[in-house]
Amino acid sequence: MGIEMNNVDVKDGVDADTVEAVRALSSTYKYGWNTEIEMEYAPKGLSEDIVRLISSKNNEPEWMLDWRLSAYRRWLELKEPNWAMVDYPSIDFQDQYYYARPKSMVEKPKSLDDVDPKLLETYKKLGIPLKEQALLAGVEAPEGERKVAVDAVFDSVSVGTTFQAELKKAGVIFCSFSEAVKDYPELVKKYLGSVVPVSDNYYATLNSAVFSDGSFVYIPEGVRCPMELSTYFRINAENTGQFERTLIIADKGSYVSYLEGCTAPKRDVAQLHAAVVELVILDDAEIKYSTVQNWYPGDENGKGGIYNFVTKRADCRGNRSKVMWTQVETGSAVTWKYPSCILRGNESQGEFYSIAIANNMQQADTGTKMVHLGKNTKSRIVSKGISAGKAQNTYRGLVSMHPKAKDSRNFTQCDSLLIGDKCGAHTVPYIEVKNNSSRVEHEATTSKVDDDQLFYCRSRGMGEEDAVALVVNGFCKEVLQALPMEFAMEAQQLVAISLEGSVG
Amino acid sequence: MLEIKNLHVQLEEEDKKILKGVNLSLDPGKVHAIMGPNGSGKSTLSYVLSGKKGYEVTSGSAHLEGNDLLVMDPEERAAAGLFLAFQYPVEIPGVGNMTFLRSAVNSQRKLRGEPEMTAGDFLKAVRDKAKHLKIDSDMLKRPVNVGFSGGEKKRNEILQMAMLEPKMCILDETDSGLDVDAMKLVAEGVNALRDKKRTFLVITHYQRLLDHIKPDIVHIMAAGRIIKSGGPELALEVENNGYAKLLEESS
Numbered sequence A: 001m002g003i004e005m006n007n008v009d010v011k012d013g014v015d016a017d018t019v020e021a022v023r024a025l026s027s028t029y030k031y032g033w034n035t036e037i038e039m040e041y042a043p044k045g046l047s048e049d050i051v052r053l054i055s056s057k058n059n060e061p062e063w064m065l066d067w068r069l070s071a072y073r074r075w076l077e078l079k080e081p082n083w084a085m086v087d088y089p090s091i092d093f094q095d096q097y098y099y100a101r102p103k104s105m106v107e108k109p110k111s112l113d114d115v116d117p118k119l120l121e122t123y124k125k126l127g128i129p130l131k132e133q134a135l136l137a138g139v140e141a142p143e144g145e146r147k148v149a150v151d152a153v154f155d156s157v158s159v160g161t162t163f164q165a166e167l168k169k170a171g172v173i174f175c176s177f178s179e180a181v182k183d184y185p186e187l188v189k190k191y192l193g194s195v196v197p198v199s200d201n202y203y204a205t206l207n208s209a210v211f212s213d214g215s216f217v218y219i220p221e222g223v224r225c226p227m228e229l230s231t232y233f234r235i236n237a238e239n240t241g242q243f244e245r246t247l248i249i250a251d252k253g254s255y256v257s258y259l260e261g262c263t264a265p266k267r268d269v270a271q272l273h274a275a276v277v278e279l280v281i282l283d284d285a286e287i288k289y290s291t292v293q294n295w296y297p298g299d300e301n302g303k304g305g306i307y308n309f310v311t312k313r314a315d316c317r318g319n320r321s322k323v324m325w326t327q328v329e330t331g332s333a334v335t336w337k338y339p340s341c342i343l344r345g346n347e348s349q350g351e352f353y354s355i356a357i358a359n360n361m362q363q364a365d366t367g368t369k370m371v372h373l374g375k376n377t378k379s380r381i382v383s384k385g386i387s388a389g390k391a392q393n394t395y396r397g398l399v400s401m402h403p404k405a406k407d408s409r410n411f412t413q414c415d416s417l418l419i420g421d422k423c424g425a426h427t428v429p430y431i432e433v434k435n436n437s438s439r440v441e442h443e444a445t446t447s448k449v450d451d452d453q454l455f456y457c458r459s460r461g462m463g464e465e466d467a468v469a470l471v472v473n474g475f476c477k478e479v480l481q482a483l484p485m486e487f488a489m490e491a492q493q494l495v496a497i498s499l500e501g502s503v504g
Numbered sequence B: 001m002l003e004i005k006n007l008h009v010q011l012e013e014e015d016k017k018i019l020k021g022v023n024l025s026l027d028p029g030k031v032h033a034i035m036g037p038n039g040s041g042k043s044t045l046s047y048v049l050s051g052k053k054g055y056e057v058t059s060g061s062a063h064l065e066g067n068d069l070l071v072m073d074p075e076e077r078a079a080a081g082l083f084l085a086f087q088y089p090v091e092i093p094g095v096g097n098m099t100f101l102r103s104a105v106n107s108q109r110k111l112r113g114e115p116e117m118t119a120g121d122f123l124k125a126v127r128d129k130a131k132h133l134k135i136d137s138d139m140l141k142r143p144v145n146v147g148f149s150g151g152e153k154k155r156n157e158i159l160q161m162a163m164l165e166p167k168m169c170i171l172d173e174t175d176s177g178l179d180v181d182a183m184k185l186v187a188e189g190v191n192a193l194r195d196k197k198r199t200f201l202v203i204t205h206y207q208r209l210l211d212h213i214k215p216d217i218v219h220i221m222a223a224g225r226i227i228k229s230g231g232p233e234l235a236l237e238v239e240n241n242g243y244a245k246l247l248e249e250s251s
C-alpha cells in the first residue's frame, strides 16, 4: 500500500481541480477531532499480566478472569486469518495499548451529572447528548414520542447510560458490560460466549481475552422495550485498540430495537477495533440491530484509519424468533465483518441488510452467514456495495441449509455499484444445501454510476456530488428503509459525505 | 433570450463533426420549432446547450440572456433558466419522483441564492400541476421514470418543467410516443406556461404537435445546419412533401 505519500505529484493531464477535490476529501470526515483529556493507560503490549490488569480494573470476579485467561491462552495458539480480500501491513500486537480510560472515570461517576464535562461535551459534539431527552444526532423526535437510551463507550470504558431507571420500570436491563458482570452475574455466565464461543476466530478470541467494556441488554419475557436502545463507541486515545463486547438477550416474546454508532479521531497510525456482539433470541422474540459504522477511514493515501475486525452473531434459539441486522458501513480503513444468523429454532427468521461504501484506499470485506438449522426457517440478504476511488469492496456470504432445516428458504440480492474505474467490487457467495425441500435464490448485479443519470440530475439543477449522492441513495434504498427513521436520515447524509470527491 | 452563433460541435472521442455552424436567435415570449431528418443534430444541439459531456465545441457561441452558456456547469445553466425535456428521459431506480423534483427545485433555488421551498408549498404545487397533467399520486411516489410508459415519461418531463418554471424551454420530441389525448395534455401544459417572457424551442417531427402549440417560427435542420427558417407554413410543407425538396434547394 502506498502509505508514505504526502506530496501527490500532479501529473500532466490531471487537472489541479481534481487533485484539489481529492485533497479536500480528507477533510470531509466530520468526527476527526480529538478530545484533550487525561488518560490512564495499561502498559503497552499484550500478556497474561495485561489480561489480569484489565480484569482487576473492572473489579471482576474470579470466574470472569478465568474466562479471559483461557481465551488468551487459546489466542496464542491461533493464526491471523488471511482469507479475506483485504491487504494491510501486519499488526504488531505488542505495539499498542489494550486499556485506556479517562482519569475522571477511575471512580465510576454515580450519575450522569457527575460525569466529566469534557466527556459530556465530546458526546454532545458528536450529536449524542447524554441527557435524558428524546433526541438523537440532532434529529428532533416527533412529539417527543421516540426516546433513545444511550450507553456511551469512550475508549475502554462506558461513560454512562441514560434512561436506566425508566427502563428498569419495564423490567429491561440496559447497562455497561462491566456493570452486568457485577450486578447480573448469572445472566452473563449463562449467555456470554454461548453464541460466539471463546475459540470462534482469531479476533473474537483476542476480544474475549482483553475486552474492556461494552453494553448489556436483557429484555424479559413478553416485554416490548419501551424505547430504542443504543451504544455509541468513540475511540479517542492514540495507539489504543478498542475491544468491546455487546450481549443482548431477548427473552420469550420480547422485542427490542438496538442501534450502534461509532467514530474516531483522525490519526496517522492505524488503530485496531475488534468487537464481539452476541444476540440471544428466545421463542417468539425479535431483535433489530442497526449499525452506522463511521470509524475514521484513513486519508486518501490509505494512511491511518481503523482496522475493524468484528464478530457479530445472532442465535435464533427459540421457535419463531427473528433477527434483523442492518448495517451502514462507511468508515474504517479495513472492514472485516460478517453479522450472522444461526436459525436454530423452527420457523425462525434472519434478515441482513447492508450498505458498504468504500472510497479512496478503503477496503471492505463484509457480508453475512445464514445458517439454517431449524425447520421452515427463512432468511433474506440484501447487500449494496459501493466502491469509489481506489477502494476494494467484497461481499462474502454463506447460506447453509442443514439436513434438518426442511422447507427453508433463502433469498439473496447482492448489488454492486462502481464509481470511476480504479475501484473494484467482488461477490463471493458460498451456498450449501443439505436437504431437498429447501430453496436458495441468489441474484447479483454490478453496475456503474451512469453518466446519463448524473447528467439528467445536473440538468435539473443538482450539483455533481448531490447527483451522485442521490443516485447512490436510490441504489441503497431498500437498506435505508430498513433502518429506524432517525438513523435513516443520518445514514443518507453519511452516504453523501463518504462519497464526496469521488467524481470529477 | 437565446443567441446561438455559428456553433460547430464534434464528438470528443472521435473526429466526427455533428453541428456545422448553427445560428439561431430566439426572442423572449416566442415559440420556435425545429424539424429535420433523423440524425441531423437536433438532439445534439439540445445536449450541447444543456452541457452534456462528450461534445466539443470547436467554434461559435451560445448565450442565454447575455450569459455565456458554454462555460457554465449543467446545473448552473439550469439555475440560469434553461430546461431540456429529454427525448429519452432517464430512469433513476430507488429515487422517488417527488424527492427528485424537490431536490431539483431546491438545488436551483440554492444556486440562485433564493430560500428553499417549504415542504408544504412544494406539495401543494406538485399536486396541482400533476393534476393538470393527469399524473396520479402513485406516479409521484414511484422511482423517477422507472417502469413509466413512454407517454408517462414525457408527461413527467413536462411536470418537471412546470415545477421549475424555466425561462428557456427546449422540448426534444416530447410528442413522440404520446397518444392523442396525452398530446393534448402536454400541449396544454406547455401553453399554460407560455407568456411574454418565456421562450420555447420545440423539436419535433410532426405537424400535429404544432397544431396545438402554435409556433412563431419554424426552422429546418439538416446535416448540422439550419437550412431554412420560416413561418408555421414551413411545417405544413414538410408534413406534405417531406424534406427532399428543401434539401435540394439548400445544396
Ligand SMILES: Nc1ncnc2c1ncn2[C@@H]1O[C@H](COP(=O)(O)OP(=O)(O)OP(=O)(O)O)[C@@H](O)[C@H]1O
Residues within 6 Å of the ligand: B011, B018, B036, B037, B038, B039, B040, B041, B042, B043, B044, B045, B054, B087
Ligand atoms: N455520443 C455520440 N456518439 C456517436 N455518435 C453520435 C453521438 N451523439 C450524436 N451522434 C451522431 O450525431 C448525429 C446527430 O444525432 P442527433 O441525436 O443529434 O440527431 P437528431 O437530429 O436528434 O435525430 P433524431 O431525429 O433521430 O432524434 C447522428 O448521426 C448520431 O449518430
Ligand SMILES: [Mg+2]
Residues within 6 Å of the ligand: B042, B043, B044, B087, B172, B173
Ligand atoms: Mg433526437
